[in-house]
Amino acid sequence: MIENLQKTFFETSPADAALLISEPQRKYLSGFNSSDGYLLITKNAAYYLLDFRYAEAGRKAAAGKYEVLPLTSAKKDLSALIKREGIKTIALEYAGISLKTAMNLRDSFREIGTETILDETLETEVKKLRMIKTPQEIERIAKAQEITDRAFTEILNFIGPGKTEREIAALLEYQMRVFGADGPSFETIVVSGENGSQCHGVPTDRKIREGDLVTMDFGALYEGYHADMTRTVGIGSLSDRRIAAYNLVLEAQQRAIAMIREGENCFEVDKAARDLLEGVYPGAFGHGLGHCVGVEIHEDPRFSPTCHEALREHMVITVEPGVYLEGDFGIRIEDLIVVEKNGYRDLTASKKDLILL
Ligand SMILES: [Mn+2]
Incomplete structure (x- = not known):
């Protein structure tokens, strides 16, 4: 470099x-x-x-x-x-x-x-x-994401009624360390139930309950490079409204990801997800759709209404739409994507169909 x-x-x-x-x-x-x-x-x-x-x-x-x-x-x-x-x-x-x-x-x-x-x-x-990652940088980010995915798989065995947000966050970080992380990429976010509307909320002692949505945003740091993923899971049986909201966020994410390729405008990708969410939940998606990652967790360019940069091959960028309803619940789904000439590579392996625990 x-x-x-x-x-x-x-x-x-x-x-x-x-x-x-x-x-x-x-x-x-x-x-x-x-x-x-x-x-x-x-x-x-x-x-x-x-x-x-x-x-x-x-x-x-x-x-x-x-x-x-x-x-x-x-x-x-x-x-x-x-x-x-x-x-x-x-x-x-x-x-x-x-x-x-x-x-x-x-x-x-x-x-x-x-x-x-x-x-x-x-x-x-x-x-x-x-902005443009070398093959070695991409390899490190991919490895960081692999560790992150493994921690997510493990945490699914732990989450359930009675467990606290704090416990889940601590265990995620512990598992990432055990699987090879040098540390967490950033302060792990675990928010549940009505706390879920705080998209960058800090884990509390709130106990997980039946009918909750639990959002976890976390990532491993590996050889100086960051990973970043978010999954929202349901506890027990969810209301139809929450299931519909989850599926809408997922659709918004899939729509945006499908657009990713070299030359596509960042603004347009953000807009594809934003328009869909705004149509159903006006004002409930208040942050940018994504950001690049590398030696820092937030790098340019961004998927946002104000970023008009064109995507270029080997940028590594998140796609993380969400819906946040104050006093009610929140949902976010985030994958880490490598931009390619004619498409993309999704580094996040964890499934996205609604998981009920
Ligand atoms: Mn992120």
Whole structure:
């Protein structure tokens, strides 16, 4: 990924070097994750400044992609490197860092006669690369999703009347770990009954009851890559109204997924699902239809009423329509999809016909 940035960024930028600081950008470009660090990339070299906690692991993961340098004081170490490399102009990533960090670095670079470019160009260039996943990235996301699907299969044996949302969430996360996840992709959502209308609700001590719908939104993190899925299951026998709502959400999802292929507009895919749901439950689907995933759980482009980007081969994006009726119930179904030239590949294996437990 470092090579790709070297090819694209320096073609148009007046900078001699690019400095990446935020975790996802460093993780994406270097393939190595650390809570702290500075990745400095020039036209033909890359240096990863890592402190004692990460230096050993960083060297092991380098595989010739970058050289690890010790980090004790960001200001001093970066300035020394910039001087040594004769860097006159440096582009600084700034969306994911604090204003204080940006200003301090700019001031210290100025002291050694190096100019700092603080604009969106570097950010945009990395994000552009991140949109299209490499075969290796897709493999990792697929593996993350496989772990997630396995945890879902297991949890079906556990869910039932009397179990709490909190217990279900804890067990899902435990199972993902056991099946090979490095952790959960995000805070696991388990909402049941009337809590289900809170699409990003936090699991509570509410006990599952007969007639409930239970929505679980969760994913495994695997080698730095995220999975994301949602399933809603029913407990015992459900009212006809809830069954009809479930089937409508499923139809909306299937309609949207069927449209996915390179060149299709994100807005149109969102609209296909949204129109169907709005027709029956006006105002009950209040979020975007989907988002890309990668080293971050929410990446661009999105399936939303405001995103007019065209899909491109090897984007990986969720499709997650829902219906949320306050004080009543909620339903969401989410799959993780790889965009292909003439269609798509659904990475989510778990079935979607209504499951009654
Ligand atoms: Mn999602």
